Amino acid sequence: MDRFRYYLRVRYGECDAQKVVFNARYADYVDLATAEWLRALGFEKELQTGELDYQLVKQTLEWKAPARYDQVIEASVSAKTIGNTSFTLATEFRIAGHEPVIATAETVYVHVNSKTLTKQSLPQPWRDAFLRGAAGAVVDHAGWARVGADTA
Incomplete structure (x- = not known):
């Protein structure tokens, strides 16, 4: 099954002195x-109105290989577990056009009321959507889809 893909280009200010992503x-x-x-x-709509608001509870990152200045990174996101108020997302990072994973993240979020910041249950339609995921969807903030492998 095709994964959700988000493309972004590494900017100079995101790198250390060796031009590797900090x-x-x-x-x-x-x-x-x-x-x-x-x-x-x-x-x-839910993100804009604050109806879908969440706070990070825990994040674990693992680095396997560097990304460098001006490379295009592909980030893919999927739901790992869904609780009553919390949800855990898995994110994999690749250099666009290449299959090896260069970094992974596991992030636990809790759904909160945007005004009181108190925990609240995830509505069942949201839970279903999170589990279904967005396989095949592409969001391209790097222009990768227009030029493809020529910029890898």
């Missing part, structure tokens, strides 16, 4: 990819 930036990339995954699931 490790803390992967958390930023997870945040961007998660928001785009939720939009791909059809939750644009």
Whole structure:
């Protein structure tokens, strides 16, 4: 099954002196990819109104290989587990056009009320959508889909 793909280009300011993506930036990339995954699931309105609000509870990152300045990164997001108020997402990072995974992240979020920040249950339609995922959806902030492997 085809995975959800979010493409972003590594900017100079996201790199260390060796022009390798600084490790803390992967958390930023997870945040961007998660928001785009939720939009791909059809939750644009809920994200804008705060009806779908969530806080990060735990995040584990594992690095396997570097990404460098000006490379295009592909981030894929999928639901790993869904609880009553929490959900765990798995994110895999690749250099666009290449299959080897260069980094992974497992992120636990809790659904909260946007005004009180208290935990609240995930509605069943949301749970179903999270589990169904957004396989085949592509969000391209790097222009990768237009030029493809020529920029890998």
